Amino acid sequence: MEAVCSKKLIKSKSGLRIVVTNDKFRSPFLLCEPQWTPDSESTNCTACKVKFDFVTRRHHCRRCGLIYCGSCCESKMGLPRMCFVDPVRVCNRCAFVTNKESDFFDRQLKTLTSGATFLLDQRLSACPDSVNSLVCKLSQDHRYLVFEGRTADSVSSVELHQVKTLGVARDPDTADSEEELKGISSVEIVYTDGSQQNEQRVKLCSGPEPHRKLANAWIDAIQQAFKLLYECRSDNSD
Ligand SMILES: [Zn+2]
Ligand SMILES: [Zn+2]
CATH class of the missing domain: 3.30.40.10 (Zinc/RING finger domain, C3HC4 (zinc finger))
Incomplete structure (x- = not known):
């Protein structure tokens, strides 16, 4: 890739x-x-x-x-x-x-290309309740999201221009939320696969420490990346 x-x-x-x-x-x-x-x-x-x-x-x-x-x-x-x-x-x-x-x-x-470790939340796709860890990073040429790790086989790389929406959810970190869930963010990436134009989705959650901080920083960075990309897309359509 x-x-x-x-x-x-x-x-x-x-x-x-x-x-x-x-x-x-x-x-x-x-x-x-x-x-x-x-x-x-x-x-x-x-x-x-x-x-x-x-x-x-x-x-x-x-x-x-x-x-x-x-x-x-x-x-x-x-x-x-x-x-x-x-x-x-x-x-x-x-x-x-x-x-x-x-x-x-x-x-x-740099955060995006270095990658971060996430839990893969597949509850929205075929395998109910299976939650696994994988690394997600942006390719060196900045064109693809690539997934690495034992459980990454089920997710093929995604070209950025195929991404339709990026949904970020953050734990509000309120005092009454369960200790386990504090500071967890997630990003759901909805994209079309090139050949069939089917809509696919992958949801990445920041897992427990020691990976959580970096995973949350990665989610902030990908959100910023898409802000820049959407600006480009609207500029180019003028
Ligand atoms: Zn100017
Ligand atoms: Zn002037």
Whole structure:
């Protein structure tokens, strides 16, 4: 499942980018470079509306492609979702969004690819009451959820774009909940299997310690991952 894929360096007008040679192996978290708004279409800054002239110059935000004055587009930031090698210029709004995403790319993506141990709750599928443990991780190219472990045979890997819904439930950790169940989270992944378009589901529960903390962090991370993916999907449908 882990495809070995080569990368290449390409130069766009925004800067150098490292991208995979074959688009088929592209991480689903990546964004396409935006089209730059032509200079002729913009006489004023998109944000503060100041008029451009010889002193007040136009600057393109590398993330949204719109035109701003220098002070509305002054941040230079790493933009992992567009694969830029060096920090690039972004507008204040895109700087805010990029900052919010940085925790995902710096920390949560590693949690996802390292994987975590879960209990497999199969009560919703064929085997009633059987609860087993398995490891779930995101593949290195970020395209698949893969399952490992003795009981993983019953669950084949899931391509992220086949996931329809992701339902996260958290134990409210209330004082009167049973000690056994405290701090347990679960994630139910509903997906279509490629060939037959049948709806499948797998439910992963964070088991007892020592695995629980990492499993809960993994569930937080996959929830954040899908927020980013749904944003991409709606962007691309524009
Ligand atoms: Zn401005
Ligand atoms: Zn922007």
